[in-house]
Amino acid sequence: MPEVEQRALDTCSQQGASYADVRVVRREDESISVKSGRVEAVSLGESEGLGVRVLVDGAWGFASSSVLNTREADRVASEAVRIARASGTALRQPADLDDRAPARGHFATPVEEDPFALSLETKIGDLLAADERMRAVKGIAFTESLFHAQRERKSFAATDGSQTEQEITHVGAAIEVNAVEGDELQRRTYPDAGGGYQAAGYEYIRSLDLAGHAEALAEESVKLLRAPQCPSGRFTIILDPSQLYLQIHESCGHPTELDRVFGTEASYAGTSFLTTDRLDDGFMYGSELVDIVADATAPGGLGTFGWDDEGVEAQQVPLVKEGRFVGYLSSRETAPRIGRKSGGAMRADGWNRIPLIRMTNINLLPKPGKSLEEIVEDTDDGLYLASNRSWSIDDRRLNFQFATEVAYEIKGGKRGQLYKNPTYTGITYEFWRSCDAVGDERSYRMLGTPNCGKGEPGQLMHVGHAVSGARFRDVQVGVGKW
Ligand SMILES: [Zn+2]
Structure with a gap:
């Protein structure tokens, strides 16, 4: 077990916790948005830290920090215990956890094409290609295309002997087209009303074929302007x-x-x-x-x-x-x-x-x-x-x-x-x-x-x-x- 995690758990136990767990999480995010033919935003984010959760006399405490060393692990663990003791005074029902065997092992999302390793140009290019095909349709007012990827590396350990490592990768994309006439706006999105997200690599985004669906999507948004209202x-x-x-x-x-x-x-x-x-x-x-x-x-x-x-x-x-x-x-x-x-x-x-x-x-x-x-x-x-x-x-x-x-x-x-x-x-x-x-x-x-x-x-x-x-x-x- 990494020293920081061991230290946090030891401190919790020494200070009277009946149970404690610690998560060290490193998260990377990348999102790209294209609006009406222009790259609107590219954002890359990274965040890392640890969170300690403890149970003291049936009350929960939690504390966290973005600093990863043993001294800080001590401090965060002590703070979590202090919070648990304080919340214990207002406790209605002491927490009692189910029995289970300690968790052990490693898990990773299967990824064929790492979305973070792929060049920004490729990802932006795929969005721009779809965007261009939407805007080529007569009557389109504005368009938007999005890409998002997230990777989390998580290490979990608990005083019951649990220790797991996970690497989870998510990707998603969407295109949206808006046709406007007077004060009426009709929108179509692909795929699936923003539901085009999976635990996968960039191969999932390629499988969506955003550009291949763009033209029909745009044509339908224009058609909707002239379509009758849905019957009641x-x-x-x-x-x-x-x-x-x-x-x-x-x-x-x-x-x-x-x-x-x-x-x-x-x-x-x-x-x-x-x-x-x-x-x-x-x-x-x-x-x-x-x-x-x-x-x-x-x-x-x-x-x-x-x-x-x-x-x-x-x-x-x-x-x-x-x-x-x-x-x-x-x-x-x-x-x-x-x-x-x-x-x-x-x-x-x-x-x-x-x-x-x-x-x-x-x-x-x-x-x-x-x-x-x-x-x-x-x-x-x-x-x-x-x-x-x-x-x-x-x-x-x-x-x-x-x-x-x-x-x-x-x-x-x-x-x-x-x-x-x-x-x-x-x-x-x-x-x-x-x-x-x-x-x-x-x-x-x-x-x-x-x-x-x-x-x-x-x-x-x-x-x-x-x-x-x-x-x-x-x-x-x-x-x-x-
Ligand atoms: Zn919900």
Whole structure:
């Protein structure tokens, strides 16, 4: 174990901690943005430090520093213990951690083409090429293209003997095109409404073929200006992966965070309708086709790792099984309160933040049978909604409204007329219970979002969602105002 980590743990133990863990994290970031043909910003960031978390008489303390030497490790460890003792005086329920074997090993994201080793010119060139093709389409007002890469090298050690090393690489890219007429703006984005993020190397960005999709995307944004408003009423709707992943994020990912259920996150992020009595009662969250899993082992996911930030091994945790609500995202402290062991969902945004219960990869499992296109062919009358434009959902994650960039009419199994400004609303469990078709492996893909917010001070987390698209019956559809 590195000396700095050993020293921090020893100091914590000597000063009376019953448990301590230390993370040393080095994070590199690179982002590039191109706006309307010009390189708007290139930013490179690097940050390194250690965070020490301790448990003293059942109370948590945390402290951190960007200075990595043994003297500072002593100081930070002592500060964490002091904070734990101070917070112990206001303790409502002493923390009690689940039992587990010490974590040991090494994990790295498989990367074919290192995004940080690649020249800036290449990455900028790929964005500019896509940007140029978007702007070549008549009627385009402005465009934007983005690239982002992040690499984290994390070393974790704990007083129980755990010691792990991880190297996690994430990349993402998006292009956006805006057509404007009068005070109306119509936007199209690729890929997947900003969800084009994976744990991978630059090979993933190449696979997106941004330039190859740019022209059709721009043409559609112009067409939207002339398209009729989306019809209002009750409709059968099919959600493209570019919308479905955010539906899952907001209406299943967040309400299954166990700290939120216990009310410890209520002030910032709200509570949850998925209370623990609903777990005991086998509450029907959705139809029998709905299988949702928190899978930290899924290839390419932004929530894929070897161990979470309290040393719990990556695992697949069923949240909804054949429609029934069966599990939560949890931690070593919260899981025992429902008689379980941690599902390994504690994640921290860098070295200077305490881990919180976060999504890993919240995936709607594909169903063998029909591809997404075959589900469209199997639909007489309905709407196909794609690419998230906005969302809102209440504190308990029950009543929601989503808007998408486009809707296409489905008549007799064929996609036709384009509609603008579609929205749909619902109540989480009624909506998921109305799901009567889920696409198979052929349209199943891993998407992700790098900016899921939670906590005070705020933490942004990278989380993944693999989805294949799905059909829902009798959903309230309307027109959004922009
Ligand atoms: Zn979120």
